[in-house]
Amino acid sequence: MIRIEPRLSPSKIMVYGAPLLAVGLTLVAGALLFGALGYSPTRSMYLFFIAPISDSYGLTELFLKATPLTLCAVGLAVGFRGNVWNIGAEGQLTMGAIAAGAIAVTWHDSTSFLLLPIMMMAGVLGGLAWAAIPAFLKTRFHANEILTSLMLTYVASLFLGYLVNGPLRNPEGFNFPESRMFGDAGLMPLLVEGSRLHIGALIALFIVLLAWLIMSRTLIGFQIKVVGLTPLAAHYAGFSPKKIIWMSLLLGGGLAGLAGMFEVAGPIGQLQPVISPGYGFTAIIVAFLGRLHPVGILCAALLVALSYLGGETVQMELSLPLAVTGVFQGMLLFFLLACDVLINFRFVLGSKRKAVP
């Protein structure tokens, strides 16, 4: 009989071992899944995880996709630490893209070097404003932020649909639901010539460092962690839970908005009805896989970005549906949550010990 027994203290090894174990289990389950569908497990796993990054263009695509994931996840992780469950990063990303895109479209013939910084600011503010709604409703009316932030995601994507079908539709675009292409001054400068990787990746890297400093070296970072771990202690210490809610939602929203700006001013170059293949939702997985730690999130974002590329490769090579990416991502989070049990518990063989009288 196998039992689960609490450890006396959390296992340090498992804090870092659990994500690796989860990745390993996901690979095994993935290989079994491909096998069950009648594809060669080794070839499909090679196509999924190795082929996409076997050349330098693949690597730039990996960094390109990891950028929005990192930005969204770093913001969300701060909230998750403080027990603030913002799951509407996808909507905040969309609003950031809309705000930045509206500016780029309005001044599409501008050549000013100021256009791009203004768009970035607009992107941050767009996401921030969208996240301020759940923050306000939570602090003022106690409305559950999980549900409100998610509902606002649907509203945001419908708003984008309205804009590209109406006010922001390209007047010379034969009625296609998309805006005009941004001018050169409204596009992110490329990092690597001949690729789509832009300087947003560097900015994301800088933000990871900044977030790490804030969480580990500042009072507000400490307060967020205490609120999440022991709300009661935080209450007695006089930390304001409202401040934490506002802080984490605004930070998450602002970073997601910036990610949205990077997408439209980077690889996309215009406003389209859909701008993100679920980066805002997938960032939830990235945040947990990265142990809610900025540096961990960076590694997790690279791995999850690979699952997007892998999905595209198996779609082309084996004509499997792109949704295989979602299956992999879901499995990864399941296995991670299950493996996390090893941090605080251990499995023991044998029957229950008799209690000492």
Add this chain to the structure above:
Amino acid sequence: MIGFEVETLIAILLGVARGATPLVFAAIGELITEKSGVLNLGVEGMMLVGAVSGFITVVVTGSPILGFFAAMLAGALLSSLFAVLVLFLHTNQVASGLSLTIFGIGLSAFFGLGYIGTPIKGLQAIHISGLSDIAIIGPLVFGHDIMVYLAFVLVAATAWFLGKSRWGMILRAVGESHHAAHAIGYPVVAIRFAAILFGGAMCGLAGAYISLIYTPMWAENMTAGRGWIALALVVFATWKPGRALIGAYLFGGVTILQLNVQSLGVDVSAHLMNMLPYIATILVLVLISRDETKIRLNAPACLGKPFRAD
């Protein structure tokens, strides 16, 4: 002219029932799960998996009844994953529920890909000759599909189960204080497992209603956030089945309103109109949550808290 308008009105009211029914099933399922003290945020994922498995079953067998059973089975199977995680491995319920939704979206899209655009014959409304032909009242009372009536039966049965039956009281006790329930000798984990499975089956059924009756087809993400609206409905209903029914019909009304405004000749963007159910959900949540003590009094006291027997 008058006759035409009455017919339109009847069509709208029938549409309200069709919009409300999946919300009733999903909300009642989640309500039972939450009453046992478990918060399962995987409703959307379970609905999608139910929708796709119901649809595939109907394409293969041609039987809507089998489709509904397959959907319930699929929903329950998916929810058992969640149950193992939160009940035996003590994982965070919010995170586990979210991963269930993400997994369900991927899984349903994966298996449904070959079925996009496949036509099926949806389940027709029942027709009782004589009764259904009565002017106005006939179609309104007797003109729905069978699931609409089943939803009412489910609400009544759930209200009775929670309020009057012995097992319903035990379920509530487990949700209010798992330690006390355990001390008296009730199997807390087994009861929660059953409640989660029931919730999963109902969400699967709700999903199948959408893919077999509401819009008889399969499309990726076709539940369009109804799972989340159902979650909000449980809060709106302050965990009471009857109020969940009322809430679901209110939302059914909003959904149908949005579909019919354009046909009435009002010139509003479809995109803007489609925002209505989501904005209504937010407004309703705000109104009901404003009174914090009301929520605290009605919510199961152990909602979302992990339980270990020793």
